[in-house]
Amino acid sequence: MVELALYGLGEMGSDIARCLAGRGVRLHAYDPVAEVEVDGEGFQRHDSARDAARTASVHLIVLKHRADVEALLFGAEGVCASAPPESLLILHTTLTPEAVRELHARTREGHGHTLIDAALSRRGGAVSDGSLSLFTGADEVAFARAQPVLEHYADNVVHAGDVGAGMTVKLCNNWLLYSNRHAALQAIRTGRELGVDPGVLRESLASSTGASWALTHYSDLDEGIVTGQGAPAVVRDRTASELGMAREMATRGGTVPSSLQETFALLEVM
Known part of the structure; x- marks a missing residue:
């Protein structure tokens, strides 16, 4: 049975945990806050990162912020200090490519572990069923080691290039x-203001040349934004963070492209 450690049982982390547990993986999880139910005899929750880290040589990190990642990795009883020698650390947290490369160097030089990035992106199905894209940044050796693990919970594993390349793809996405x-x-x-029925408008646009993932997956969240109710703070904060990283x-390559600059206006209506 495959044995992994996972840190972070939020929205994405809990669904990854459910997928892995449902596929017979022995999973050692740690999250100091989130309370979730994960079925599977191979799932075990630990009281500390140290206890989870001691159990496996492959570690999945699904935290929200860089500060949380650094505390998890480099604390006195964190993953780097507690994991078996030459462990593989798979970073799912969305960070800039430069931040990932800094963490990679610090992890390797200070502790002898290998950190790679595997940026997350949803697909058409449920993450808990393994419908997930992973854009991976790693050298050939590390990717060969990581790929069989990643394919336990993702049906689209892409080797984007060296460390940091996975996050580059994610932020472009x-x-x-x-x-x-x-x-x-x-x-x-605009269409609604000019009198077109909203349902007809959305269906027409989503089935024509102007279609996009955003139109196809139009939701109550989008409806709230269009009708002036805004978006929940957590959604707005995540959007602002990811746009800021993009x-x-x-x-770093020069001036910011105009399409990206204009997209920041989305935050004003959210």
């Missing part, structure tokens, strides 16, 4: 997602 959502919401609002990434 999010750039397009938010740009498409912003344009879609503007178009829908801008930081793009700025």
Whole structure:
């Protein structure tokens, strides 16, 4: 039986845990806050990162913020200090490519472990069923080691390039997602104001040449934004964070492209 450690049982982490537990993986999880139910005799929750880290040589990190990742990795009783020698650390937390490369170097030079990035993106089905894209940044050796693990819970595993490349793909993807959502919401609002039935409008746009993931997956969240109710703070904060990282990434190559700059207006209606 495959044996893994997972840190972070939030929305994505809990669904990954359910997928792994349902597929016979022995999973050692740690989250100091989240209370979730995960069925499967191979699932075990630990009271500390140290206890979870001691159990496996492959570690999945699904936290929200860089500060949380650094505390988990480099604390006195964190993963780097507690995991078996030469462990593989798979980072799912969305960070800039530069931040990932810094964590990779610090992990290897200070502790002898290998950290790679495997950026998450939803697909058409449920994450708990293994419907997930993973954009992976790793050298050939590390990717060969990681791929069989990643395929336990993702049906689209892409080797994007060296460390940091996975996050580059993820942030480019999010750039397009938010740009498409912003344009879609503007178009829908305009069509409604001109008297077109909202259901007819959405169905027509989603089935024609203007279609996008944002239109196809139009939800109550989008409806709330279009009708002036805004979005929950957690959604707005995540959007602002990911757009900010995309801008930081793009700025390293020169000026920020106009489409990305314009997409920040989405935050004003959220």
